[in-house]
Amino acid sequence: MSAAHQSDASATETPAGIVQGDLQDQKIAGYQSLLGVTPIQSVTLPGLQTQSGFKFDQVVVSYQTLGRLSPRRDNAILVGHALSGNAHVAGLHPDTGRPGWWDYHVGPGKAIDTDKFFVICSNVLGGCDGTTGPLSPRPDTGKPYGTDFPPVTVADMVAVQAKLIEHLGISRLLAVVGGSMGGMQALSWAVQFPERVRVCIPIATCASHSAMQIAFNEIGRRAIITDPNWNGGNYTPDCRPTHGLAVARMVGHVTYLSEYAMTRKFGRSLQPRVPAAADEAALFAVESYLHHQGESFVRRFDPNSYLYLTKALDQFDLFDGQPPEEVLSRLKARFLVISFASDWLYPPAQSQALVRWLKRCRVAATYINLETLYGHDSFLIENPEFAQVVRHYLDHELRSADTAKEAPAAG
Amino acid sequence: MSAAHQSDASATETPAGIVQGDLQDQKIAGYQSLLGVTPIQSVTLPGLQTQSGFKFDQVVVSYQTLGRLSPRRDNAILVGHALSGNAHVAGLHPDTGRPGWWDYHVGPGKAIDTDKFFVICSNVLGGCDGTTGPLSPRPDTGKPYGTDFPPVTVADMVAVQAKLIEHLGISRLLAVVGGSMGGMQALSWAVQFPERVRVCIPIATCASHSAMQIAFNEIGRRAIITDPNWNGGNYTPDCRPTHGLAVARMVGHVTYLSEYAMTRKFGRSLQPRVPAAADEAALFAVESYLHHQGESFVRRFDPNSYLYLTKALDQFDLFDGQPPEEVLSRLKARFLVISFASDWLYPPAQSQALVRWLKRCRVAATYINLETLYGHDSFLIENPEFAQVVRHYLDHELRSADTAKEAPAAG
Helix, strand or coil, X not given: CHHHHHHCCCECCCCCCCCCCCHHHCECCCCCCCCCXXXXXXXXXXXXXXXXXXXXXXXXXXXXXXXXXXXXXXCEEEEECCCCCCCCCCCECCCCCCECCCCCCEECCCCEECCCCEEEEECCCCCCCCCCCCCCECCXXXXXXXXXXXXXXXXXXXXXXXXXHHHCCCCCEEEEEEECHHHHHHHXXXXXXXXXXXXXXEECCCCECCHHHHHHHHHHHHHHHCCHHHHHHCCECCECCHHHHHHHHHHHHHHHCCXXXXXXXXXXXXXXXXXXXXXCCCCEHHHHHHHHXXXXXXXXXXXXXXXXXXXXXXXXXXCCCCCHHHHHCCCCCEEEEEEECCCCCCCHHHHHXXXXXXXXXXXXXXXXXXXXXXXXXXXXXXXXXXXXXXXHXXXXXXXXXXXXXXXXXXX | CHHHHHHCCCECCCCCCCCCCCHHHCECCCCCCCCCECCCEEEEEEEEECCCCCXXXXXXXXXXXECCCCCCCCCEEEEECCCCCCCCCCCECCCCCCECCCCCCEECCCCEECCCCEEEEXXXXXXXXXXXXXXXXXXXXXXXXXXXXXXXXXXXXXHHHHHHHHHCCCCCXXXXXXXXXXXXXXXXXXXXXXXXXXXXXXXXXXXXXCHHHHHHHHHHHHHHHCCHHHHHHCCECCECCHHHHHHHXXXXXXXXXXXXXXXXXXXXXXXXXXXXXXXXXXXXXXXXXXXXXXXXXXXXXXXXXXXXXXXXXXXXXXXXXXXXXXXXXXCCCEEEEEEECCCXXXXXXXXXXXXXXXXXXXXXXXXXXXXXXCHHHHHXXXXXXXXXXXXXXXXXXXXXXXXXXXXCCCC
């Protein structure tokens, strides 16, 4: 462990190792994806009105599909990405060669098996990796929306995903799966489109953010908007609030890891000194790691997008002020709810509260709290037990779908 | 709860309430201290050489004493303050009228009873509230040290406190008590001056920081040094890196509270809108609270001092690379070690590890993990169970000191 670290503070461990966040932030020497290079597509879809009342005439969506849609169009799985994710869910990126953020769990023979399922993943509305967001040009001025972009909600993200699914000719999804913000999308799908979701798999998520979850997000936002380069959201590409965004990412990173994971990876080991910097104070390895995480993140993420997406997370409320019974009685999907014992940012108690409500409303729900030691990021890392749970559940759904020979439900 | 909050986001609850950090950050309408107004003193002491080799010709120390020193000079208790604390431990401040940061637990009839004990508290070396620190003038230029101030360690802080104790004519302390950084000072006293400490009471602290504790501190430091106003540490009083320091304080604040405390105080309640700001996004109450905490902190704290003190925390290592048995075999003090079940920043496991080492080395140690629900800040808030534990232990020590009629030990 320490040897790998000493050679390059930014290097992650081998894929068998742990503690990295998304794969896409990492350099993984010699990493091979079973999918090879996977293309990312883009489509312009008819517009929509956001929950806040803003009308988009059209929306551009960046997405990726893997595997083949079955003749009955009943094997589609939509994957929702987390805050820092994008459409590139698995395989190697055509430009960068980096693996997609969920390459450990999406691919031939993997938990979400692309030999069996047609997997779809799209960048969310308000994101910054190909889908319409604050970086997109305003139709009237041609300049980026910046903070003129309307507030975005998880329901808005899901509404755009629904348009993409229609565009792909799919009337009903076999499953909607996602962790963290992706889990909120899965939950929102089950509520907004009960007829179009067979299985909902929310992972390491919650029905609404607690004060502590809001607080950590607000620290990140505050770091961004008090960076003078933020300039009310009207920054230029060569003068972005990168310091603020890096601090925000550092906060995120620490909250995604467990005490155990950090101790195992770093402990109190010191970063070896570079001779040229011999006059500087010794850095702990964990400090150097966080700096790298912050710096690599700012190269690929838009600060305004970070503000919009974290606000969407904080304002997400599955029940939206209604009695949970009323909301949940409309559901048709079956649920597999997964949490991780060491996840202190989205603690198991939140998943358990959700499952209690589902059970109370007679919604079919399986719940598992995995003893994985690596915190909130446990769904992003190589994790055989997690993979086994998801694989088994999906295979069972596929078999029962085959047995029932269901006709596709009306969209 | 919500009513109090709605009337003033910056107001704390009544003293019977909870969740505030130090008392000195709060406006507490009608708060009465049993001590009335308590003076803060200043003394210039002979210099010292820091662990890093820097020589101070003299050191100014801001301190407060409460109660009376007994004729035998055997009832002195030194209180170490935490990161954001200062010499003003209890009573009302002569200038601001605010209560000292530990007024709940220091005073007549309180856990640390000023009717029985002579209580001493001083601002630490490297601090910014009267003791020599980065804000102090350099003897050669008359300008603030800034980042020319030498690195400071917990051992350096304790060395200065030892000079203060000598100045006060005390050769042996009845007790050294402190929480968090104050707890590290207590531990360091027991190791550095075994003959001069009868009882050591480290609270919510550890023998050395974990990677996660370092990480949270580093986020705060990063926020400060990437604030353009930091300017390599050479800022002017009217152009300080206040944004960075405020973010650092926000990070600190969230880590000091428990999930339970934040949920109980704020939940997802919204900050009532001020009409003039009707176009702004709704703020959650917890966001507004954090903003206030950040803003009030920057008015009273020096950003460079924050950098130096957090570095001292991160680099503190009670055993300093030596075998724990060797270090602990030198101890003479008896220990009362206190942790809080809900403290996730300084988790009980760290105190338990310390106690295991003490027991293994046959050091008399009592350990209690209190079920207080309010996180790391549990030692700062009104907390009858905590008060009872400390009071009982100290009373017992005082009685056994009286019985033994010990002569003062040689300094």
